[in-house]
Amino acid sequence: MIIVHRENDVVFASALTVEIIEQGILAEKGTIRACIYPETAFTYFDVTTPSDWEPQKFCYTEVDGFTLNASYVPPQPPPEVRIAQLEAENALMALELIDTQIALEQSQTEQANLILTLVERGVI
Structure with missing residues (x-):
């Protein structure tokens, strides 16, 4: 699963499971790691990330799939x-x-x- 910013299609995070709760999208990344993303700004897709995936390195749309983020700056x-x-x-x-x-x-x-x-x- 991936969490994608609605405005620019940038992939912000990956998650093992995703659940919509009152506060937004609950993305669970492991046994104790979880994060809530506001549903107004983010969406999620049930897809497998590329092997060289890093936060914000890719954009994702259902039409184009994964594409490199032209604005990405490596950490x-x-x-x-x-x-x-x-x-x-x-x-x-x-x-x-x-x-x-x-x-x-x-x-x-x-x-x-x-x-x-x-x-x-x-x-x-």
């Missing part, structure tokens, strides 16, 4: 996680820079040796 990781990712990327870039510098120094050494050999043989 951003918490700052601590993002900082850890950036630190790891920074460490990899530092290693790549060192490898590049070593290769450059080797190339320069080889070039200097070649020039020295050419000078010693009187070519230049």
Whole structure:
């Protein structure tokens, strides 16, 4: 089951069971998780969600089925996680820079040796 916003067809949630109660649509997501959505703003459909389903990533209509939500912005990781990712990327870039510098120094050494050999043989 999916809960869909009536105005823009965005899929807001999935549910194991749905029941219409006085307060709205009661969507039960598990043994203790449930949420009530106002029936004036939301509707529901008994369909299976796509394997890559995430809240608000898709829109749904009975005519078109699931379509990607053009306004969807993926959730951003918490700052601590993002900082850890950036630190790891920074460490990899530092290693790549060192490898590049070593290769450059080797190339320069080889070039200097070649020039020295050419000078010693009187070519230049």
